[in-house]
Amino acid sequence: MTRKEMPLLLMLVAGLTTALVAYFKGFNLSTMLIALLATLVVFYMIGCIIKMILDSFDKKNNAKLADEGSVIEKEPSPETEGEDSYEDGNPNP
Numbered sequence: 089m090t091r092k093e094m095p096l097l098l099m100l101v102a103g104l105t106t107a108l109v110a111y112f113k114g115f116n117l118s119t120m121l122i123a124l125l126a127t128l129v130v131f132y133m134i135g136c137i138i139k140m141i142l143d144s145f146d147k148k149n150n151a152k153l154a155d156e157g158s159v160i161e162k163e164p165s166p167e168t169e170g171e172d173s174y175e176d177g178n179p180n181p
Contacts, residue, residue, distance in 0.1 A: 095135025
């Protein structure tokens with residue numbers, strides 16, 4: 089299941105549950121349809137909100153991975169250009 093399908097699937101499962109409960113409780117048709125419409129709209133919005141939250145988590149994770157994967161190289165300073173500088177003075181690493 090992709091994230092694009094998540095709001096639709098959530099809405100349909102909630103709608104099916106609402107329809108079955110309303111049918112077996114003996115609601116009249118107009119009450120059942122109003123409850124079904126309200127359920128479909130509310131659960132579609134909830135699914136869209138969940139999808140947006142998960143997409144934002146993915147964006148943050150992808151940005152973090154891209155930052156970790158990139159290597160930042162320092163340019164040599166003009167003072168040390170052409171010189172071999174060693175921290176401990178030892179020319180052998």
